[in-house]
Amino acid sequence: MTRKLVLLRHGQSQWNLENRFTGWVDVDITDVGRKEAVAAGKLMRDEGLQFDVAYTSVLKRAIRTNFTALDEMDQMWVPVYKSWRLNERHYGALQGLDKAETAAKHGEAQVKIWRRSYDIPPPDMASDDPGHPKFDRRYAALDEQALPATESLATTLERVLPYWHDAIAPDLKAGKTVLVTAHGNSLRALYKYLNKVSQDEILEINIPTGIPLLFELGDDLTVQSFRYLGDPEAAKKAAEAVANQAKSKA
Numbered sequence: 112m113t114r115k116l117v118l119l120r121h122g123q124s125q126w127n128l129e130n131r132f133t134g135w136v137d138v139d140i141t142d143v144g145r146k147e148a149v150a151a152g153k154l155m156r157d158e159g160l161q162f163d164v165a166y167t168s169v170l171k172r173a174i175r176t177n178f179t180a181l182d183e184m185d186q187m188w189v190p191v192y193k194s195w196r197l198n199e200r201h202y203g204a205l206q207g208l209d210k211a212e213t214a215a216k217h218g219e220a221q222v223k224i225w226r227r228s229y230d231i232p233p234p235d236m237a238s239d240d241p242g243h244p245k246f247d248r249r250y251a252a253l254d255e256q257a258l259p260a261t262e263s264l265a266t267t268l269e270r271v272l273p274y275w276h277d278a279i280a281p282d283l284k285a286g287k288t289v290l291v292t293a294h295g296n297s298l299r300a301l302y303k304y305l306n307k308v309s310q311d312e313i314l315e316i317n318i319p320t321g322i323p324l325l326f327e328l329g330d331d332l333t334v335q336s337f338r339y340l341g342d343p344e345a346a347k348k349a350a351e352a353v354a355n356q357a358k359s360k361a
């Protein structure tokens with residue numbers, strides 16, 4: 112039996128628009144982002160997808176995108192589970208900074224390492240920074256040690272994977288069709304795991320906003336196929352635009 116999984120990155124957020132590092136900051140989607148979420152819902156509806164369950168993060172850009180896409184599909188009744196484990200990668204001290212200005216200051220090569228290397232995290236957020244997750248009520252039930260002050264893709268994958276194994280994979284194995292609406296880097300982590308992408312190759316993988324990525328999986332959840340819904344050229348161009356966000360304008 113073929114199982115279906117869709118990975119959907121949230122629609123354009125206010126800080127995507129402003130080209131700022133976002134991470135765990137709870138920024139909403141823009142009007143363009145809402146339109147992208149509606150368009151994602153249309154693509155999934157046209158594909159005939161009937162979800163049994165949806166998963167998202169505890170950040171409103173993903174929550175609203177998930178809700179909007181399911182609304183467009185007339186599948187708002189689908190159970191939705193939220194977990195901090197699907198949050199964006201924590202961007203440490205870079206959160207809030209302009210990506211192009213950061214590249215002008217530290218060099219594009221350094222910023223590419225912070226953005227896309229597998230295991231080199233950006234500098235830590237200060238522990239007394241009011242934006243630190245330990246001061247945020249939504250994480251109050253978690254052990255403070257589990258709360259990151261920065262994350263690499265590797266440590267993001269380490270916290271995404273237990274949720275994959277405990278919640279998402281069992282649903283897929285039970286034959287459910289699953290939607291995961293999350294973030295550029297938490298989805299890159301899942302993409303790396305599912306497609307067994309090497310640490311070097313993952314550097315060049317970028318996930319565009321609001322374009323559903325449909326995986327067909329075998330019984331043991333090995334990937335049989337995967338593709339972006341809609342125009343493949345549009346998805347390719349949108350992924351390239353993400354890669355270019357941290358080009359210095361200087």
Ligand SMILES: O=C(O)[C@@H](CO)OP(=O)(O)O
Binds near residue numbers: 133135
């Ligand atoms: O700012 C962020 O949190 C992410 C996703 O928007 O950015 P990047 O693509 O630079 O990793």
